Amino acid sequence: MNTKSFGPIEVKDAAAGEVEAVFSRFGVRDHDGDVTLKEAFTHGHPVKISAYNHGSWEGSLPVGKGQIEVHDDRAVLKGRFFLNTTAGRETFEVVKELGELGEWSYGFTVADFEQGEFEGKSARFLKKLNVYEVSPVLKGAGIGTQTLSVKSQGASFAGQCEQVLTALQELTSRGAEVLAKRREAGKGLGSESRDLLLKVSDELECLKHLLVEPAPEPESEGSDDELLREYLRWVGSQHGLAS
Structure with a gap:
C-alpha cells in the first residue's frame, strides 16, 4: 500500500461532519518523484476515511466515508465523518481545529504507470490507481499542502x-x-475551471451590490414633523380649536 498527502481541506457542514479535501494534484512531480495523471482516478469512486495516519490499515475503525471528485488539476474527497462514533467525532474536531496546518493523504496501489522524464527529472507517471481510503495525516509526500478555510455553523x-x-x-x-x-x-x-471562475466572478458582483448605499429619498417640502403639525392645525380649525 502506497500513500501520498495533499491539501487543502474545507469543512462544509460542521453539524453533519462534512468535508472537502484536495488529496491529489495532477501534473506536479511530488517528493516521491511521481506525477499523477488525471485519468488515474475514477470520478464518483467511493472511499473510506481512515483513522489518523492511515490507522485503519493497522486495525483502527474507519472514521467516515466519501467519494472522489475529479477536476481539471486535482482530485477532491467529498466526505462525511461518523459523528455518532467517538473516533469519528474526535478526528473531525482535530481536523477542524488544525485548520491550515492539516494535511490529507490517500492509500492506494498502482494499477498502471509509465517511467519518463518531467521538467528535466526522472519521474514515474501514475496512469491508473486503486484508491482504498483517504486519511488526515501529520506529513506526507504532497506539494504545497495547506488548509484554505474552515467553516463552522454559528x-x-x-x-x-x-x-x-x-x-x-x-x-x-x-x-x-x-x-x-x-x-x-x-x-x-480548462473549460471547467473557466466556468467555475466565471461563477465566482458573478458572486463577487452580487456582493458589490450589497455595498451600494440606497439612494436617499427626495426631500418633501416639509419634514414629517412639520407635515404633522399642519395636519393638526387643519383638524383644529375644522373643530373650532385654537391652532
Whole structure:
C-alpha cells in the first residue's frame, strides 16, 4: 500500500461532519518523484476515511466515508465523518481545529504507470490507481499542502467574510500559478475551471451590490414633523380649536 498527502481541506457542514479535501494534484512531480495523471482516478469512486495516519490499515475503525471528485488539476474527497462514533467525532474536531496546518493523504496501489522524464527529472507517471481510503495525516509526500478555510455553523458574518477573503486570495494565487504553467505549454484554462471562475466572478458582483448605499429619498417640502403639525392645525380649525 502506497500513500501520498495533499491539501487543502474545507469543512462544509460542521453539524453533519462534512468535508472537502484536495488529496491529489495532477501534473506536479511530488517528493516521491511521481506525477499523477488525471485519468488515474475514477470520478464518483467511493472511499473510506481512515483513522489518523492511515490507522485503519493497522486495525483502527474507519472514521467516515466519501467519494472522489475529479477536476481539471486535482482530485477532491467529498466526505462525511461518523459523528455518532467517538473516533469519528474526535478526528473531525482535530481536523477542524488544525485548520491550515492539516494535511490529507490517500492509500492506494498502482494499477498502471509509465517511467519518463518531467521538467528535466526522472519521474514515474501514475496512469491508473486503486484508491482504498483517504486519511488526515501529520506529513506526507504532497506539494504545497495547506488548509484554505474552515467553516463552522454559528460563525459571525465578519468571520465568514474573513474566511472567504482568505479562500479567494489562495484561489487567485493558485489560479495564477496554474495559468502560467498552462501558457508555457501553449494552453489556457480548462473549460471547467473557466466556468467555475466565471461563477465566482458573478458572486463577487452580487456582493458589490450589497455595498451600494440606497439612494436617499427626495426631500418633501416639509419634514414629517412639520407635515404633522399642519395636519393638526387643519383638524383644529375644522373643530373650532385654537391652532
